[in-house]
Amino acid sequence: MQINFEHIQSAHCENGVTSNLLRHEGFSKITEPLAFGIGSGLFFIYIPFIKVNNGPAISYRTMPGLIFKRTCKSLGIDVIRKKFSSPDEAQTFLDDCLKSGQPVGCQVGVYFLTYFPKEYRFHFNAHNIVVFGKEDDNYLISDPVMETPTTLSTYELQRVRFAKGMLAPKGQLYYPKIKTEVTDEQIRYAITKGIQRNVRDMLHIPGGIAGISGIKYTARKITKWRDKLGVKGAGIYLAQLVRMQEEIGTGGGGFRFIYAAFLQQSYQFHPKEELLKISEQFTKSGDLWRSSAVQAAGIFKGRITSQQDFNDMSNFLMEVAEIEKNAFKALSKINWR
Amino acid sequence: MEKKDIPQDPSGLDDFTTDICYATDESGKYTTVQSRGWEVKATALDVTWQDIDNRLIKAIDDVKSGKASPILFYMEKKIMDIGIVASYTGYWKWQVKRHLKPNCFNKLSDNKLQKYAKLFEVNINELKNPIFNAD
Known part of the structure; x- marks a missing residue:
């Protein structure tokens, strides 16, 4: 099954997922910069005493997940978000969404993301992608930082959805539901x-x-x-x-x-x-x-x-x-x- | 940054994707430009990988000389730290720290070793007797 989903490449994954999912809902006014700004994405933090990849823990953006949440909330759009303790349950829920024609955003870890170049694959768990279909054993993936849509096998997708460590995604998936037209x-x-x-x-x-x-x-x-x-x-x-x-x-x-x-x-x-x-x-x-x-x-x-x-x-x-x-x-x- | 100043240097992204950069056009209006990469950040990534390689070389020395258990080698090879190893295996951090000591590691049951073997994608024999290669 494949949902008719338009993939537009963006600079940042969460902005891209937000703006692409909203466009799929028929609301195309929210560009990447608007999603970033409305979600108050700009930030800076240096967290002392903890290390990331043996270096300083520094971020130039707000906490993962907040851009999507804030953008939808301020626009009066409902957010459906689910976390799972069981990988099987997570997969069933995803499959049901796809069957009903709903593309979903997923939080994933980068380390096992097979379509990324090896040099970029660190243990970073706050990457976001959209899953918009399944053909045989392959899920159709719209990763906003990639130029074109790509695929992950069931095993590969499960593995990145249940990556462990800091900010573990726990199979998290989410999508927006627009009730009334956004003025x-x-x-x-x-x-x-x-x-x-x-x-x-x-x-x-x-x-x-x-x-x-x-x-x-x-x-x-x-x-x-x-x-x-x-x-x-x-x-x-x-x-x-x-x-x-x-x-x-x-x-x-x-x-x-x-x-x-x-x-x-x-x-x-x-x-x-x-x-x-x-x-x-x-x-x-x-x-x-x-x-x-x-x-x-x-x-x-x-x-x-x-x-x-x-x-x-x-x-x-x-x-x-x-x-x-x-x-x-x-x-x-x-x-x- | 202006559109014409966006660097187009070779990078690890070649053959995979391009990087979207935001920059201003002639009239000062923001637009996006696809970029191959920037030499500055390619070097930053190189420096990071050199550090990872050095840590791996040191880990191999430590395992060979009996200062650390093979877990250290696999941990560095998979660019993990104790926290990441702990969360994948289900052990506490202090347990992983103990298992990094050869004495303690040698006494572990196969059941306990299996959790590490699974994480590092090797069998128990390979876990105990690693083949040291840097890639």
């Missing part, structure tokens, strides 16, 4: 809501490791990495920072460019000049993140290794923090009426 008024509300929540997440989370203060925290940490970890160890840490920021799935510049695109697209719903001005600020911030990645590459290639080079790296982040702080403050001051 432009509702989209306008969702955009303001998404922006206000993002202002809160970036400016007002206490603790000093999240949002703008998290960026500054990381900047201060970086100046100490050379002494603490040695040039080589610090290089490995910086490489992790760069991968989280620039690797496939981010749209470049640690999601900042997607956010800038979101503000631009929001202007079509809220014709406020400020949105376009602030969008430029995020472009600037994304560009600076990329310059910091070039600086980091100089360090992990072993081309520049003095303490001053680490201080320069740190200064990039301090500058980014300042720009983003002002941008979010400006967003918080917009009068939406």
Whole structure:
């Protein structure tokens, strides 16, 4: 069985799943940047004391699952979400959905994802795909970061749906149900809501490791990495920072460019000049993140290794923090009426 | 970033997919561009894999010299850490830590070893006597 499902490639998996599933429901106004912005996707956090792949635990985006949940909720769309303890039950539920013509989003682990290049397969459990059909033993998969739809065998799909470790998916699947037509008024509300929540997440989370203060925290940490970890160890840490920021799935510049695109697209719903001005600020911030990645590459290639080079790296982040702080403050001051 | 500045460097994604990047066009409007890759992040990925290889080489040394049980070798080979091994096998982390010691590992029953063998996709004999290869 195969559901007529349109696969559109996106930068980030969860945005793509959200916007592709909504389009399947007949609601095509939510582009990838709108899904990201309404879901308040932009974030920064450095979680101390835990390590991911023997490097620092850093994220440039919000918790997995939240973008889909928030976007649907603010648009007044119902979300059906299920977790399973038994793999058999998970498979039966999925098959039933497909039989009834419902494509579903699934959270999966990347490590056993056979259609990914080997170098990209780490134990990362918060990847999202859409399953939209089954032919013999093969499930039809729309993975938003892939150019074209692909397939996974029953065994392969079960294995990635029940990957273990941090953020284990537990067979989780989800899909939206639209009850009443979503009006432009509702989209306008969702955009303001998404922006206000993002202002809160970036400016007002206490603790000093999240949002703008998290960026500054990381900047201060970086100046100490050379002494603490040695040039080589610090290089490995910086490489992790760069991968989280620039690797496939981010749209470049640690999601900042997607956010800038979101503000631009929001202007079509809220014709406020400020949105376009602030969008430029995020472009600037994304560009600076990329310059910091070039600086980091100089360090992990072993081309520049003095303490001053680490201080320069740190200064990039301090500058980014300042720009983003002002941008979010400006967003918080917009009068939406 | 402007559309014309999107890097198109060779990367591990070649033959698999392209990366979607967001960038502005001539009029300053955001659009998406497909990118092959960027040398900066390709190097970051290389550095990460060099580190993984080094850890594996060290694990092989430790297992050969009797400092660690073969579990360490397979764990590094599958780029796992103790937490991941624990959650797949159902053992507690402290149990996995004990099983990393050769003394303790040698006393494990086949039943207990089977959980590791399954995770690492080998049989019990291969688990006890690993063939050390780095790939």
